[in-house]
Amino acid sequence: MAIEVKTQNxxxxxxxxxxxxxxxxxxxxxxxxxxSPILAEMLADPAVxxxxxxxxxxxxxxxxxxxxxxxxxxxxxxxxxxxxxxxKKNPDRSGSTRVxxxxxxxxxxxxxxxxxxxxxxxxxxxxxxxxxxxxxxxRSDVVGPGxxxxxxxxxxxxxxxxxxxxxAVIIRSEKSGxxxxxxxxxxxxxxxxxxxxxxxxxxxxxxxxEAM
Ligand SMILES: [Fe+2]
Numbered sequence: 001m002a003i004e005v006k007t008q009n010x011x012x013x014x015x016x017x018x019x020x021x022x023x024x025x026x027x028x029x030x031x032x033x034x035x036s037p038i039l040a041e042m043l044a045d046p047a048v049x050x051x052x053x054x055x056x057x058x059x060x061x062x063x064x065x066x067x068x069x070x071x072x073x074x075x076x077x078x079x080x081x082x083x084x085x086x087x088k089k090n091p092d093r094s095g096s097t098r099v100x101x102x103x104x105x106x107x108x109x110x111x112x113x114x115x116x117x118x119x120x121x122x123x124x125x126x127x128x129x130x131x132x133x134x135x136x137x138x139r140s141d142v143v144g145p146g147x148x149x150x151x152x153x154x155x156x157x158x159x160x161x162x163x164x165x166x167x168a169v170i171i172r173s174e175k176s177g178x179x180x181x182x183x184x185x186x187x188x189x190x191x192x193x194x195x196x197x198x199x200x201x202x203x204x205x206x207x208x209x210e211a212m
Pocket of ligand 1: 100101102157158
């Protein structure tokens with residue numbers, strides 16, 4: 001009979017280092033800048049890519065008020081409120097991500113596997129109309145494994161698939177899905193708000209893979 005040895009998996013390590021940082025760094029911009037190398041360490045761990053093969057694909061579902069994305073939820077911190085999410089997109093089946101913001105939260109988006117294009121936009125109008133937002137693309141970069149994008153509150157962006165399956169690990173200052181986020185049409189400048197991604201609880205390291 002095998003003896004079970006309980007060791008810290010890469011998610012446990014990420015959680016404890018993130019909690020330490022949240023306890024020691026009160027400045028939000030500093031905190032999120034310092035979190036990037038901690039996430040990078042996890043993305044570089046081959047055990048995480050191996051575990052990602054067990055994660056279900058995430059899908060964009062059509063519904064009331066437009067389509068809604070899906071995130072895998074690996075962890076939500078009971079004290080600091082941060083959430084650790086996953087995304088696993090198949091370019092043929094997952095649907096496209098619209099141009100959006102994340103409202104008031106900070107997000108660290110780390111690519112684990114595959115490549116995609118990240119686009120950033122700036123807002124040009126005076127915000128006087130509730131249904132209108134004139135935006136212009138300022139950046140369009142192909143990113144790959146190990147690359148991390150920090151999305152600060154209300155920053156406008158999208159991730160575009162380039163024909164490859166992609167997997168991402170994401171840390172957010174608050175679990176999304178329970179509050180409205182901005183949606184932007186870069187052609188018509190139409191603007192509206194709707195709920196963020198649905199949260200699907202998933203074990204990042206399912207018990208049967210721990211012995212591997
Ligand atoms: Fe986003």
